[in-house]
Amino acid sequence: MVREWGFMGGAFAGTDLSPSAVHALIEIEKGGVTARELGARLRLEKSSVSRMLRKLVASGEVEEAAAETDGRVKLLSLTAAGKARVAAIHAFARAQVVDALGRLGDGEDRLVLDGLRLYSRALGVWAGDDDAIEIVPGYRPGLIARITEMHARYYAREHGLGRRFESLVAGGLAEFCGRPDSPRNAIWTARQGGEIVGSLAIDGEDLGAGIAHLRWFIVDDSVRGSGAGKRLLDTALAFADERGFAETHLSTFAGLDAARHLYESRGFVLDEEHAGRHWGKELVEQSFVRRRK
Template sequence: MAAQPSVSAPLANRDAVLPIRDASRRIVRELGFMKPTLAGTELPASAVHALIEIGNRGGLTATDLCDRLNLEKSSVSRMLRKLIDGGDLAEENSDTDGRAKRLTLTAQGRRTLAAIDAFAHEQVGGALACLPAADHAMVVEGLRLYADALHARRATPGNESKAAAPLAVRPALRIEPGYQPGLIGRAVDMHAQFYARAHGFGAVFESRVAAGLAEFLPRLDRPCNAVWTALDGDRIVGTIAIDGEDLSGPAPAPRIAHLRWFIVEDGRRGGGLGRRLLDEAVAFADRAGFAETRLWTFRGLDAARRLYEAAGFVLAAESPGSQWGTEVTEQSFVRPRQT
C-alpha cells in the first residue's frame, strides 16, 4: 500500500497540489538535478549550490550554509572539505565569531562560479525565449511565491503535524524617486557582487562606484539630477540615476544626460523591474529637455543591451579599456531625445 501523507491539503488547494508536484518534478529533471553532476561541472548539486550561495553573499559560515541549503551539518562539512581541497573555497576567521570559519571563493572558485552562472543563464534564458516576453514576469513572481511558501513551511515550528499559516500577501515592488537611506551601500553591494562574480571586477571597480555615488547624491537638489530605487518593502533591490551635469558643457552646448548606476538585485532580473527603472530614467531625461542621453557599459552584457536598445539607445562606439581594473571592450550608447 502506498504511504499516505500525514497532512491533507486544505480543500481549497487540493486541485493545485498535483499539478504543482508534477511541474516541480519536471523542473528538477529538465534542469539536470537527477544527474550526479550539475550545471556543466563535475560537482554534485549541493556543491554547486554552495558555491552560488557563498559567492552571492561574499562569504558564509558552514552553519549559515546548512540553513540555506537545508542540509545536515555532517553532509555540508564533507562537501565543504572537498571544495576546499579542490581549490574552490578558502577558510578564514569570522569577524563576528572566533569559533567559526568564514568560507570565501578562491580565484579558481570565482571562475567555477562564473562558468556555472553562464551555463544557468543560457539554460534559463533559452527556456524563457520559448515564452512570450509578457509572460516572463508571471513566471518570476510565481516561482518566487512558491519558493517563499516552501521556505515558510520549513520555518514553521511543528509543521510535521499541521500546515503552515498562509503567507502574508507580498506588497508589489515599487519604484521611488529620490534618496533612500542606505542607497549608496546597497547600490555598491549589488554592483560589486554581480560584476565580481560574472566579470572578475574587484576593488578598483567597487571603489569607483562608491566614490561616484558619494559625489553625485549631494547634487540631487539640482533639478537636472535624479535617482530612483526599486523597493521590496524597505529593501532596495534596484537603482538607476540620471546625472545631468557631468556630460553637459556650458551654454550654448547641448545638454547631455548621463544614465548611471543601473542595477537590479540578483534573482530579480528578467521580471520587468529593470525595464521599469529604465523607463523612469529616460522619461525624466526627455521631460527635462536633454538633447540626448548617454551611457557607458561593456560588451557581454547582452540582457542589458536588449533593454537599452528597446528604450531607444544605439551603440555609438566601442574600444578596449581597463578603467575598471579588468580589460574589457567598453561601449558607448546614445539615445536622442524622444518627443
C-alpha cells in the same frame, strides 16, 4: 529543507533565538529600519514585533535611537553584541550553503539558483505580492552602500571585477549624492518589502549641457526577470525627456547582452567601443547614446 534549516525545533541558525528574531536581526543589520517597517518585512503583528524587540533590547543586541528628521520615529540598530551575533548567523548559513553546493555537479548550482528564483516569484504571486516592487525616487539612508554592494557582488561573480570597480561605483555615487538639489539630477530605487532591489540615476551635470548620463543601473538577482529593470529605465528616460535633454548617454562593456537588448529596445544605439581597463580589467568598453526625437 524544513528539517535541515531548523524549523522543526531545536537551535535555529546555530542560535537559541526564534526564527523571527534571527530574521529581525538580519533586517536591522541593513540599517535605517523602524519597528513598523520591521513588522511589514517580517509580516508580523505589531504586538509580536514589540515583544520580540523588547527581548532583543534587553539582551543587549539591539538599541533604539530617535531619527534625525523626526524624534518620534525610533530607528533600530545593532549593538556590538548584536553585530557579533549576526556575524555568527551568517557564518552558520554560509557553511550550510557551501557544504550543500559542494555536493552538486558542474552547472547544477545555477539550476538551483534559477529554480529558487522562479519558485519565490510564484510564491509572491500566490500571496498577492506580484505588484510588491515599487519604484521610489530620492535618497534614503543606506542607499550608497546597498547600490555599491549590488554592483560589487554581481560584477565580481559574473565578470571578475574587483576592488577598483567597487571603488569607482562607491566614489562616484557618493559624489553624486552630494549634489541632491539640482533639478537635472535624479535617482530611483526599486524596493520590495522596504528593501532596495534595484537602482538607476540620471546625472544631468557631469557630461555637459543637454546630456543626461544614465548611471548605476542594476537589479538584484532576486528580482531579475520581474520587469523592475524596465520600469526603472522607463522612469529615468521619461525624466530625461521631461527635462529636455537632447541626448542620454550610458557607458557599459561588451557581453552584457540582456542589458544591451533592453537599451536598444528603448532607442539607444552603440556610439563607440574600444578596449580599455577603466574598470580594472581588460574589457571592450562601450558607449551608447539615445537621442530625443
